[in-house]
Amino acid sequence: MASAALAQPPPAEEAPDExxxxxxxxxxxxxxxxxxxxxxxxxxxxxxxxxxxxxxxAGRWSVQLVVSDQSHTVYLAVLDLARIAPNGPSTDxxxxxxxxLNWSATGTHLDWDPRTGAVRxxxxxxxxxxxxxxxxxxxxxxxxxxxxxxxxxxAES
Numbered sequence: 001m002a003s004a005a006l007a008q009p010p011p012a013e014e015a016p017d018e019x020x021x022x023x024x025x026x027x028x029x030x031x032x033x034x035x036x037x038x039x040x041x042x043x044x045x046x047x048x049x050x051x052x053x054x055x056x057x058a059g060r061w062s063v064q065l066v067v068s069d070q071s072h073t074v075y076l077a078v079l080d081l082a083r084i085a086p087n088g089p090s091t092d093x094x095x096x097x098x099x100x101l102n103w104s105a106t107g108t109h110l111d112w113d114p115r116t117g118a119v120r121x122x123x124x125x126x127x128x129x130x131x132x133x134x135x136x137x138x139x140x141x142x143x144x145x146x147x148x149x150x151x152x153x154x155a156e157s
Contacts, residue, residue, distance in 0.1 A: 004016060004157050019067045021131045022046035028136050029065075036065070044069040052078065054148045061147055065140075072128035076140060078147040082119040083156035084112060090156065101150055108141065108146050110154075119154055 018040040025048060029036045036050040041093045048065040066075040084094045095112065098119065108123045123143050124135055 001048065007099050010091070017043055019044055019046045019069045021046075021074065021127055022067045024131050025065060025067055025136070028133055032137060034138065034140075052144050052147065052150070054144075057148070057152050059148060062149075063144070067127075072126060073138065074127060074131075075122065076125070076143050077120050078143060079120050079122050079123040080118050081147055081151055083109075083117045084119060084154070085117050086114050094154065094156070098155060101153060105146060105150075108143055115131040121150060 022038060022040065025046075026036070026038050029038075029048060029050070034050050036048040038046060038048040040046045046067045047054060048067075050063050050064050051060060053060050053106075062073075062079045064077050064079055066073075068075070084091055084098070088094075097111060098110050105121075108121055111120050111122060112118070113120075121143060123139050125132070125139055
């Protein structure tokens with residue numbers, strides 16, 4: 001009779017100078033057909049970036065994934081999803097729209113930088129116990145589909 005320990009797959013091999021799950025993130029991105037550039041920023045942090053091009057509605061956004069052994073997370077973010085001027089005439093109305101979208105955005109969240117006006121859409125996957133490949137793919141798809149849905153609602157109108 002095989003023990004439970006033998007039935008589990010071996011842990012993913014990691015390069016000694018990169019975060020534990022960076023290689024797995026690269027592999028999953030390749031599996032999803034995403035052409036990302038990944039770099040290590042020391043032993044505990046790595047970043048993958050790519051551009052997501054939406055079809056309906058048309059849009060193009062930079063996406064950044066940060067794999068951190070220090071915080072035991074993979075941080076996924078669509079950068080510059082929109083811009084809301086800090087002191088513009090429609091700022092209050094547009095920030096209210098952002099807050100309403102945030103209320104319905106279970107699993108993701110919108111952030112606004114009052115210094116630059118940049119709006120990003122982000123999500124976090126915990127990796128303190130393991131890396132769930134399926135959850136990663138689902139979370140990335142959710143993030144990108146929400147970006148496509150939210151961008152027109154956050155646009156200046």
